Amino acid sequence: MTRTVVLSGAERRRSWPDALRREIVFEAFQPGAIVSEVARRYDVATSQIYGWRKDMRVTSDAAPIPGFVEAIITPTQSFETVRPGGAISVELPCGARVQIS
Numbered sequence: 001m002t003r004t005v006v007l008s009g010a011e012r013r014r015s016w017p018d019a020l021r022r023e024i025v026f027e028a029f030q031p032g033a034i035v036s037e038v039a040r041r042y043d044v045a046t047s048q049i050y051g052w053r054k055d056m057r058v059t060s061d062a063a064p065i066p067g068f069v070e071a072i073i074t075p076t077q078s079f080e081t082v083r084p085g086g087a088i089s090v091e092l093p094c095g096a097r098v099q100i101s
Contacts, residue, residue, distance in 0.1 A: 025052050
């Protein structure tokens with residue numbers, strides 16, 4: 001005979017206010033801080049802290065976060081007509097140009 005247990009109590013999920021989430025993430029990623037210790041102090045999973053940090057990076061209106069950017073390749077030159085300065089030319093929004101050979 002198989003035994004089945006039905007749990008009908010309150011759900012374990014907790015609701016964390018945004019201000020407290022920011023405080024926990026800020027504290028967890030201070031120089032010298034250990035994420036697992038901060039998680040233990042607030043009784044939250046370390047993976048949850050990393051998830052909150054990821055969410056905050058995506059929705060933040062602050063300065064852009066360094067990372068990969070989309071590269072748009074335009075067929076303005078062929079490899080046969082590459083200038084001596086480089087094979088790849090990257091034009092930055094500020095007007096600067098970077099050439100990579």
